[in-house]
Amino acid sequence: MNLYANNLTYKLDNEFHLNDISFNFKKGNLYTILGRTLSGKTTLLKTIAGLINPDSGEIQFEEKEFSKIPVWDRNIAMVYQQFINYPHLTVYENVSFPLKQRKIDKEKIKNDVDEALKTVGLIGFENRKIQELSGGQQQRVALARSLAKKAKILLLDEPLVNLDYKLREQLREEFKRIFSRGFAEDTILIYSTTDPQEVMELNGEVMVLDEGKVLQTGPAKEIFENPKNLKVAEISNDPPMNIINGTKINEKINVETININLPNHLSKLENKNYCFGIRASEIKLSNKGEEFVVELAEISGSETLLHLKRGKTKIIVLIEEVMNFKINEKVKIEFNSNKFYVFGDDGKLISSPYGENNG
Amino acid sequence: MKTIKTCVTALISALLVFSPVAYADKWSDQFPHIKATGDIPGECSYESMSKKDYSGKTLKINTHAVPVMGEPTALHAEQFAKLTGAKVDVTHTPAGDLYAKAMVPFQAGQAPYDIVFGFSNFINDWKRYLEPVPKKYTEMRQMKDVTKSHIGVASWDGVMYQFPVDGDRHYLKYRKDVIDNPEYQKKYKADTGKELRVPRTWKEYGEIASYFNGWDWDGDGEPEYGSAEVMKKDDLMYAAFFSRSVAYSKNPRTPGGFFFDLNTMKPLINNPGFVEALTDWVEATKYVPPGGINFGLGDEIGSFGGGQTLFSFSWDDALIAAMQDDSPIKNKVAAAPLPGADRVWNRMTNRWENQYNQAPYIVWGWAVGVAKKSKVKEMAFDYLCFFANDANHQADLAIGRFGVNPFKKSDFDPNIYIDTMGWDPEIAKSYTDTLLEMEEKSKNRVFPLRVPGVFEFTSAVATGTSKALAGQLSPQEALDEVAKEWEAILNRVGKDNVKAAYAVGVAMEDNKL
Amino acid sequence: MYKLYTFLKYSFVTLWTMFVVAPFLWALSTSFKDFQSVNSKVTYIPWIDYQPSLEGWKVLIKSPAKGGVDIVEPYFNSIFVTCTASIISIILGTLAAYALSRFTFKAGFVRNNDITFFFISQRIMPPIVLSIPFFIFLSTIGLLDSLIGLVVVYIVLLMPIAVWIMVDFFNRVPKELDETALIDGCNPYQAFYKVVLPNSIPGLIVAGMFCIIFGWIDFFFAFILTFTEVQLLPVKVVALNSSVTPWWSLSASALVSVAPLIIVAFIVERYLSKGNLSGALK
Amino acid sequence: MNFKHKFVFLFPGLFVLIGILIFPIIFTIRLSFSGWNSYTPEMNFIGITNYIRLFTDDPRFWESFFRLSFLSVTTVVLQYIIGFSLALMVWRDIKFKRFFRVMFLIPMMTTPVIMTVIWRTFFHESLGPVNDLLGTFGIGPKWLSDPATAKITVIIVEVWQWTPFMFLLLLAGLLSLPKEPFLAAAIDGASAFRKFVFVTFPLMAPISIGAIIIRLIEASKIMDTVFVLTSGGPGTATETSSFYIYIKGLREFQMGYAATLSFTYLVIMIISLTIIAKVLTKLMIKE
Numbered sequence A: 001m002n003l004y005a006n007n008l009t010y011k012l013d014n015e016f017h018l019n020d021i022s023f024n025f026k027k028g029n030l031y032t033i034l035g036r037t038l039s040g041k042t043t044l045l046k047t048i049a050g051l052i053n054p055d056s057g058e059i060q061f062e063e064k065e066f067s068k069i070p071v072w073d074r075n076i077a078m079v080y081q082q083f084i085n086y087p088h089l090t091v092y093e094n095v096s097f098p099l100k101q102r103k104i105d106k107e108k109i110k111n112d113v114d115e116a117l118k119t120v121g122l123i124g125f126e127n128r129k130i131q132e133l134s135g136g137q138q139q140r141v142a143l144a145r146s147l148a149k150k151a152k153i154l155l156l157d158e159p160l161v162n163l164d165y166k167l168r169e170q171l172r173e174e175f176k177r178i179f180s181r182g183f184a185e186d187t188i189l190i191y192s193t194t195d196p197q198e199v200m201e202l203n204g205e206v207m208v209l210d211e212g213k214v215l216q217t218g219p220a221k222e223i224f225e226n227p228k229n230l231k232v233a234e235i236s237n238d239p240p241m242n243i244i245n246g247t248k249i250n251e252k253i254n255v256e257t258i259n260i261n262l263p264n265h266l267s268k269l270e271n272k273n274y275c276f277g278i279r280a281s282e283i284k285l286s287n288k289g290e291e292f293v294v295e296l297a298e299i300s301g302s303e304t305l306l307h308l309k310r311g312k313t314k315i316i317v318l319i320e321e322v323m324n325f326k327i328n329e330k331v332k333i334e335f336n337s338n339k340f341y342v343f344g345d346d347g348k349l350i351s352s353p354y355g356e357n358n359g
Numbered sequence B: 001m002k003t004i005k006t007c008v009t010a011l012i013s014a015l016l017v018f019s020p021v022a023y024a025d026k027w028s029d030q031f032p033h034i035k036a037t038g039d040i041p042g043e044c045s046y047e048s049m050s051k052k053d054y055s056g057k058t059l060k061i062n063t064h065a066v067p068v069m070g071e072p073t074a075l076h077a078e079q080f081a082k083l084t085g086a087k088v089d090v091t092h093t094p095a096g097d098l099y100a101k102a103m104v105p106f107q108a109g110q111a112p113y114d115i116v117f118g119f120s121n122f123i124n125d126w127k128r129y130l131e132p133v134p135k136k137y138t139e140m141r142q143m144k145d146v147t148k149s150h151i152g153v154a155s156w157d158g159v160m161y162q163f164p165v166d167g168d169r170h171y172l173k174y175r176k177d178v179i180d181n182p183e184y185q186k187k188y189k190a191d192t193g194k195e196l197r198v199p200r201t202w203k204e205y206g207e208i209a210s211y212f213n214g215w216d217w218d219g220d221g222e223p224e225y226g227s228a229e230v231m232k233k234d235d236l237m238y239a240a241f242f243s244r245s246v247a248y249s250k251n252p253r254t255p256g257g258f259f260f261d262l263n264t265m266k267p268l269i270n271n272p273g274f275v276e277a278l279t280d281w282v283e284a285t286k287y288v289p290p291g292g293i294n295f296g297l298g299d300e301i302g303s304f305g306g307g308q309t310l311f312s313f314s315w316d317d318a319l320i321a322a323m324q325d326d327s328p329i330k331n332k333v334a335a336a337p338l339p340g341a342d343r344v345w346n347r348m349t350n351r352w353e354n355q356y357n358q359a360p361y362i363v364w365g366w367a368v369g370v371a372k373k374s375k376v377k378e379m380a381f382d383y384l385c386f387f388a389n390d391a392n393h394q395a396d397l398a399i400g401r402f403g404v405n406p407f408k409k410s411d412f413d414p415n416i417y418i419d420t421m422g423w424d425p426e427i428a429k430s431y432t433d434t435l436l437e438m439e440e441k442s443k444n445r446v447f448p449l450r451v452p453g454v455f456e457f458t459s460a461v462a463t464g465t466s467k468a469l470a471g472q473l474s475p476q477e478a479l480d481e482v483a484k485e486w487e488a489i490l491n492r493v494g495k496d497n498v499k500a501a502y503a504v505g506v507a508m509e510d511n512k513l
Numbered sequence C: 001m002y003k004l005y006t007f008l009k010y011s012f013v014t015l016w017t018m019f020v021v022a023p024f025l026w027a028l029s030t031s032f033k034d035f036q037s038v039n040s041k042v043t044y045i046p047w048i049d050y051q052p053s054l055e056g057w058k059v060l061i062k063s064p065a066k067g068g069v070d071i072v073e074p075y076f077n078s079i080f081v082t083c084t085a086s087i088i089s090i091i092l093g094t095l096a097a098y099a100l101s102r103f104t105f106k107a108g109f110v111r112n113n114d115i116t117f118f119f120i121s122q123r124i125m126p127p128i129v130l131s132i133p134f135f136i137f138l139s140t141i142g143l144l145d146s147l148i149g150l151v152v153v154y155i156v157l158l159m160p161i162a163v164w165i166m167v168d169f170f171n172r173v174p175k176e177l178d179e180t181a182l183i184d185g186c187n188p189y190q191a192f193y194k195v196v197l198p199n200s201i202p203g204l205i206v207a208g209m210f211c212i213i214f215g216w217i218d219f220f221f222a223f224i225l226t227f228t229e230v231q232l233l234p235v236k237v238v239a240l241n242s243s244v245t246p247w248w249s250l251s252a253s254a255l256v257s258v259a260p261l262i263i264v265a266f267i268v269e270r271y272l273s274k275g276n277l278s279g280a281l282k
Numbered sequence D: 001m002n003f004k005h006k007f008v009f010l011f012p013g014l015f016v017l018i019g020i021l022i023f024p025i026i027f028t029i030r031l032s033f034s035g036w037n038s039y040t041p042e043m044n045f046i047g048i049t050n051y052i053r054l055f056t057d058d059p060r061f062w063e064s065f066f067r068l069s070f071l072s073v074t075t076v077v078l079q080y081i082i083g084f085s086l087a088l089m090v091w092r093d094i095k096f097k098r099f100f101r102v103m104f105l106i107p108m109m110t111t112p113v114i115m116t117v118i119w120r121t122f123f124h125e126s127l128g129p130v131n132d133l134l135g136t137f138g139i140g141p142k143w144l145s146d147p148a149t150a151k152i153t154v155i156i157v158e159v160w161q162w163t164p165f166m167f168l169l170l171l172a173g174l175l176s177l178p179k180e181p182f183l184a185a186a187i188d189g190a191s192a193f194r195k196f197v198f199v200t201f202p203l204m205a206p207i208s209i210g211a212i213i214i215r216l217i218e219a220s221k222i223m224d225t226v227f228v229l230t231s232g233g234p235g236t237a238t239e240t241s242s243f244y245i246y247i248k249g250l251r252e253f254q255m256g257y258a259a260t261l262s263f264t265y266l267v268i269m270i271i272s273l274t275i276i277a278k279v280l281t282k283l284m285i286k287e
Helices: A041-049 A091-101 A106-120 A135-148 A165-180 A197-200 A220-225 A229-237 B004-017 B020-030 B068-086 B097-106 B120-129 B149-156 B181-192 B202-211 B237-249 B272-284 B296-307 B317-322 B377-387 B390-397 B414-421 B425-441 B454-469 B475-493 B495-509 C002-030 C035-039 C072-102 C112-121 C129-142 C147-171 C175-183 C189-216 C220-225 C233-238 C247-274 D007-033 D049-057 D061-091 D097-110 D114-124 D128-137 D147-175 D180-188 D193-220 D224-229 D241-251 D253-284
Strands: A003-012 A015-025 A030-033 A056-061 A076-079 A153-157 A188-193 A205-210 A213-219 A242-249 A251-257 A258-261 A271-277 A283-300 A305-308 A311-317 A330-335 A342-343 A350-353 B058-064 B087-093 B115-119 B173-174 B225-228 B308-313 B333-336 B343-348 B351-352 B366-370
Touching: A003 B097, A015 A041, A015 A056, A015 A205, A015 A213, A015 A229, A030 A197, A030 B181, A041 A076, A041 A153, A041 C175, A056 C035, A076 A135, A076 C175, A076 D114, A091 A135, A106 A135, A106 A165, A153 A242, A153 B173, A165 A197, A197 A220, A205 A220, A213 A220, A213 A229, A229 A242, A229 A271, A229 A342, A242 A311, A242 B351, A251 B272, A271 B495, A305 A330, A305 D049, B004 C233, B004 C247, B058 B068, B058 B097, B058 B377, B068 B087, B068 B377, B068 B390, B087 D193, B097 B115, B097 B120, B097 C220, B097 D241, B115 B120, B115 B377, B120 B149, B120 B366, B120 B454, B149 B425, B173 B317, B173 B425, B181 B202, B181 B225, B202 B225, B202 B237, B202 B272, B202 B308, B225 B296, B237 B272, B237 B308, B237 B343, B237 B454, B272 B343, B272 B454, B272 B475, B272 C247, B296 B308, B296 B317, B296 C035, B308 B317, B317 B333, B317 D241, B366 B377, B366 C129, B390 B414, B390 D224, B414 B425, B425 C112, B454 B475, B454 C189, B454 D241, B475 B495, B475 C147, C002 C247, C002 D061, C002 D097, C002 D114, C002 D147, C072 C112, C072 C175, C072 C233, C072 D007, C072 D253, C112 D253, C129 C147, C129 C220, C129 D007, C129 D241, C147 C189, C147 C220, C147 D007, C189 C247, C189 D007, C189 D097, C233 C247, C233 D114, C247 D097, C247 D114, C247 D147, D007 D253, D049 D224, D049 D253, D061 D147, D061 D193, D061 D253, D097 D147, D147 D193, D147 D224, D180 D193, D193 D253, D224 D241
Parallel strands: A030 A188, A030 A205, A076 A153, A153 A188, B058 B087, B058 B115, B225 B308
Antiparallel strands: A003 A015, A003 A056, A205 A213, A242 A251, A242 A271, A251 A258, A271 A342, A283 A305, A283 A330, A305 A311, A342 A350, B115 B366, B173 B308, B173 B333, B343 B351
16 A cells, blocks of 8 residues: 555656665655755656656556556546645636546545645635735645645655745644644655755655665654765755764864864774765854855854865855854864764765764 | 790700701710710610610629720710619729629629729630620721731630720820920930930930939929839739730740740740840839839829820820810820831840830730629620720710720811810820721730730739839849749640630731631 | 836837728828829828819729629628638648647658648649639639639648647647546547647637638638639739729728728727637636 | 647648649659640650750849849848837837838738839839929939849838838837846836847747748739839849749740740749858857
8 A cells, every 4th residue: 555666767858857666655754755856866756646657667556557657547636846836716716627638526626636735824815816815825725735735655856945045934824734644544745855954854754865776765853863875964954964074083173274082982983084974954153163264154044154165175164143254354263073984985974973884 | 024034945945855857966965975966876885875774684894994985984874774774883903903803703603893994905714704795896897997916905816805985005205395395305406416306215215204303394393204114013013014014025936825835834034135125124113213212103193194204105094184274284295116126136146126116015914794694694795895985985985084985986186186185286196006907907906815814924024023113123034934934834724725825926027827 | 217118118019000090091091092092192081182072982882884893792702702711721731730739740751740741832833823823723614703712722722821820729738638538438539629729729810810810811822713703802902002092992992801800809808808819728 | 748639639720731732743744745835735755955955055033033133132131120120119119110010011912913013104204293292302212123222112112012021020029028128128127229129029039930931032022013113124133933934934935945944943942041041040149
């Protein structure tokens, strides 16, 4: 009773959009697909929906070969990142559209639509035209439409990406609420996003995609704590994890002209060159620290992103307050070396601060 | 009181209808078109037609645009339908497209029209698709009245393919009020040392036209010009060119071809006679109204008929337009034969002969045929015969916009124009004399080119002369180009084909037919 | 600076409007003239320059036997042929355009763009090239001189326009819209008529307008392919262009023949002003 | 998306078009190898005689073709510039916007062959209003009777007739432009001119290319105008390809040769339009 895929491959103009993807999604669970833009997330969702026929590989659902069932008979729902609704219909007509397609009787449609609208908080908007709604409301209509349908597979393709910051926060909260309410037991929910924070908050099973390939699967926490390699580390962090070339020499880690004391969890490491990874939030401003030059300072919301440089090494520091910096100003920072990741030349994780992959 | 009057009138007219005395009026009451003459007895009179019954049959006609030819066609169609019970459908087509409009279905083996209007020079291309006019009609009295020239124009090698319903030719039209004005005569003599008179030669035509070009000589506050001519490069301009060429090139002493040397089929179009005519014509661009180089026939008629120019030469229409009742220059214009030339080219001796020469150009004109594949040929011929019956023809003549012009010997009676159309006797006489001279008397006539591929030949002439008029080429170069093109066409069409056809025309020109 | 621009803008727009209107005014003036007022000198204003006559207008409804042109029947013929051909062209053209916009076609070296170009390229042919073959074609299937025959030919004239406009239009309609419809349980046909079509009305209006215009103004095919049964308006009006052209009735009929399309101009403008002509689906 | 249903959408239109056209096209090609004319209306086979004639002995066709290229490119460029200017001017704030828009559309709605008759009287050098009015300033251009000005007159009439086409497409394009780039430009404080060059024009490029190509296709058929205004004269000064084909075909009835001309013309046009489309795309859409 699963959604099962084996070796899915899809190529367009000699470029892999899906490269040998296999998975086994179980009902009642939430799956998030994390990947950068053009990593193949949308292609994968469309392949599941049946909008794209893979060049090879198979998909099965409820033990049936999925490729033989056309899109319109698959009983799926999908929400796009562009708020796709039917512009010629009202909110109510939009939400009831898939139900009417199934020729369900009017009473039941009414109930289901009302319930869905209630869930997304659009009661009272039934007779509005789509163009009269804000972007957030439009996306709620799209969501309501897919919920009302009670589909067995619900696909959400970066549903929040085109919303502004505040709305995104707000809707994300609601998503959490909606999906956590013991979301229908026989539904598979697949949610794709570029935003690691969303992945963390939704807390489902994660599949990290890049260039059409699965890089890592596992629970959100696992991905976050133990990224298999540099790529995953980059993708699963926002801002991306800082990668610093350094050398371990005995009790020190040498980066540029800085020497950092070796943290405990790296004591077994061979003396060698490594890529050290550290999250932007694990670097702090400190008078005791080392001197870097400010290249750029971005303020977003209540945070400040500081782009720094020293020699060939560039790092990003996340400061959780609004601060003003001048370009070329010198600042001092300190690394929280207890949170160092270590990656080998091949990009594979050698050591994580969370312990499991040590050595 | 009024009612009684009406009743009496009605009673009287009722009596008249039934009385044999008012026989003719029975038809003119029903058909006001012929009220001037009433029905005139004949083979195809109203009376005779009313005895035919074509009800349930349909006659399809393609004719020219309204009004020229198009309006009389439609009018007589309506009358014919009323008399015989037939249904008559009439389509109107612009002049330039009449050929193609009939030719396309002809070549595709179709006969969508029973009757096709066109021009007499289509005859060679059309004759294989046309039904010869049956003996019944060629030998009737109405046909015996048609002039020799027009029988010739309608026939091919003695067989009549086109039913004569109209006559056409080129002649000179001039403003009588200017040429005969003693003051202008004096002034002209004083200024140029020459007599002001109806031009006898094209050179004189040019001199007088230049003199009267660009100033207000009729006192209406607008400048007037020398001459209105068809110079626009369409299907008609080459005819104007030939009108100007005949005087220089049609030498009565050199029979055997005007366009080609019939023996060798060598084009004569670039001989000094034609070149001289084209040189004159290029000169003429200086004394036509502004934009005159782009005048089509309609512009020419409008220009002369509207009193804008002193001279014009082409078909009758410009004169008739000027003589309409509402025209401010009615009875101020007159007709004369085309000008001649003081010298004429002799292609045998390759020399100019310094001798006055004049030649009428029996240009092509309207011609009508009945399609061979038509299923109602008898009705079609009856219609055409009815179209041209004496009553209709005389009524048509009087309506300028109809474009129906004299082609019967009886038409050359000046009294018709004096009585029914209010023409000045002198002008009417100048008109009929001019026509009679051309149609019946002259021995030096030129007939239109009627050979296979005639449109290729004439189109080449139009292109060449047009280039000369526009100053793109000199007259000699232009005509050399035409001659070269003619040779090419001859080779494509086959010299023998053209020669055989051309011989028929030459025989008429040489007065052998 | 801004004032200068405004001044130039209004001057240009006004000048162009005058240029647009000039021939119509001239035609309007001419339609009330007679032979002398046209041919003796240039006249403009009735009663001052010339004595107006209604002859030019009367001619339009008179029968040819009385020197009229009787454009009433051709008028309706033209409307019928134009509308029928436009509707068929738009239906077929819209379907094809949808296919070309949404699906990929491959046949040898032929791709979607080539098929689109094939459609549009039908308009490269000068009418003269096609007239004779069409004549023979229609005569073979017995549709010469019939309204149906003209409709058949006009479809060839108009469908390329419909395809061109609609491909362009559909390319700007997000294809996620149709995908959503499919996911919501519509088969491709239902998705097309339940979702795509209702949202394509602005495009259909533009395509329809171009079809109607190009159908209405065709002269050549109507001229070659009809004889007596069917006459279309342009052919009938051009038949006034005789050697002695009655300029007055020609002008009047020119004005009358433009009239219905001016309504089209208003409809199009209305859609323009509502701002959804090019139908951005946002 | 890829379904077998896609054929159901494409094929009706495609096959109807092919069905109607296949005969005419094959017929034309076959005809071009025949000597069909007024006196031998037969589908005989004369090999490539017609093509030899065209390529070795018919400078008039090639002249008419270059004249056509000149006329159509000039008119289309003018139509584009004027149409774009007009569209920009009535795009946003202007008084009587709707009136002007309707006005600008109207010429397109008129039948060229009829309107040109009106234009002919309009430009009549002694009985038309243009020279009458210009006469008060002491000028009287030879609108139709001089080889150079006759071309200009043809261009004027064509521009009058078809600028609305450009105007409509470009205005519709302008009205559908996204607002964001303009806001961004406004925030950057770009001048109106810079806004046009860097924002409006690039956004309009795809629509412009489409409109120009279609207009080029239509303009290359320019015939009614020439036919009525000048009949290709004075001399051959305004003779275009389609008018020349018309003369050869329906006037002189050299059907075989006219088919040769047509087919050659078609091939040249398809090739050159493809090239023009490519070049325009390169010029107007950077990247």
